[in-house]
Amino acid sequence: MSVEAWTGPALPHPLQQEQRCVPATMISFWNAPPGSPSADLRPFVELACALGGEGFPAALLETLGHWVAARHFNVLRIGAPRPELLLAGTRHRDAQLVWRCWQAYSRYYHSHDPLFLRMQRQRRGPVPLLGHLLAEDIEFDAYREAIYRDNGLSERLSSLHWDEEGRPLLFNLYRHREDGYFSEREIAAFEQWVPALLQLLRGHLALRRGRSATDEWRLALLHRATDLTPQELAVCLHLLRGLSHAGIAAELGLKESTVKTYRNRAFARLDIHFRSQLFALVQG
Missing domain, CATH: 3.30.450.80 (Transcription factor LuxR-like, autoinducer-binding domain)
Known part of the structure; x- marks a missing residue:
C-alpha cells in the first residue's frame, strides 16, 4: 500500500x-x-x-x-x-x-x-x-x-x-x-x-x-520515533490494520482505556494527532 x-x-x-x-x-x-x-x-x-x-x-x-x-x-x-x-x-x-x-x-x-x-x-x-x-x-x-x-x-x-x-x-x-x-x-x-x-x-x-506490510510499517514507525515502546508500537500496527480500539483491546488482552493511553503516547512520540496521519506516515 x-x-x-x-x-x-x-x-x-x-x-x-x-x-x-x-x-x-x-x-x-x-x-x-x-x-x-x-x-x-x-x-x-x-x-x-x-x-x-x-x-x-x-x-x-x-x-x-x-x-x-x-x-x-x-x-x-x-x-x-x-x-x-x-x-x-x-x-x-x-x-x-x-x-x-x-x-x-x-x-x-x-x-x-x-x-x-x-x-x-x-x-x-x-x-x-x-x-x-x-x-x-x-x-x-x-x-x-x-x-x-x-x-x-x-x-x-x-x-x-x-x-x-x-x-x-x-x-x-x-x-x-x-x-x-x-x-x-x-x-x-x-x-x-x-x-x-x-x-x-x-x-x-x-x-x-511477498513483502510483509506489517514489517514495513514497523520499520517506518521506528525510523520516525526510535523510543516507541513495544506496547505503543503494537497499538499503532493494529490501528494500521483497521482495528477499532475495542478490537485492539480484545486482541492484546488490554482494557480499551489502556489502548487509548498507548495510542496517545505513541502519537505524541510520532508528532501526529489523527489516525489518518498515521496512515500517511507509513506511506512515506
Whole structure:
C-alpha cells in the first residue's frame, strides 16, 4: 500500500480545456472494449519500469495524466466485513485527503456505494466493468456529504474486475470540483487504457505481495520515533490494520482505556494527532 503526495502548485491540465458542462445526473457502467490501444505507449513503458517500487503510485498518476486529469486514485478489494485498501496515490495538496476518504468509506459507507452495487450485480466473466458516478447521483446524504461534498470531490471513474479467487477489485479515479468534470475525451481514454492499467496493477500488487506490510510499517514507525515502546508500537500496527480500539483491546488482552493511553503516547512520540496521519506516515 503506497501513497505519493504532490507538493507543487495546483494542477493545470490541457484536457481541462475540454471539460463538459455539468452532465445530467445518472449512474452508468459498461464493459471495457476489446482490442489493444494504438496510441503512444511510452508512458506505459515508464510505468512498467516502476513496478514493485515505492514510486509506482506517483508513476501511475503521471501516466494517467497524459490522458485523464485526476488528483488521486485507490484500489480496493471488496469483502466482508470491510473493504481492504491495496494501493492509493494522491497529487492533491492535502496529502491526507485520500486517507480520510478511505477511512470513512471503509467504516461507514461501502455498503451504500450505488455504483459498486450496480456493477457487482452485472458481473460478465473476465471482462472489466467500467463505471461513472457524479456526487449528485448518491442518494444517501451522509455518504455524499462525508466523502464527496466535504472533500470537494465531484466525480468518480471506476473499473471493477475480479481476482483469481473471485474477489471484486475496484479501481477508482477521483475528480475535484475545482477541476471541473471529466470530459468525454477523458472518459473515452479511461475506457481505452483501463485493461492495460489493470494488468500493470496486478503485476505491481503481485510483486509487493511477498513483502510483509506489517514489517514495513514497523520499520517506518521506528525510523520516525526510535523510543516507541513495544506496547505503543503494537497499538499503532493494529490501528494500521483497521482495528477499532475495542478490537485492539480484545486482541492484546488490554482494557480499551489502556489502548487509548498507548495510542496517545505513541502519537505524541510520532508528532501526529489523527489516525489518518498515521496512515500517511507509513506511506512515506
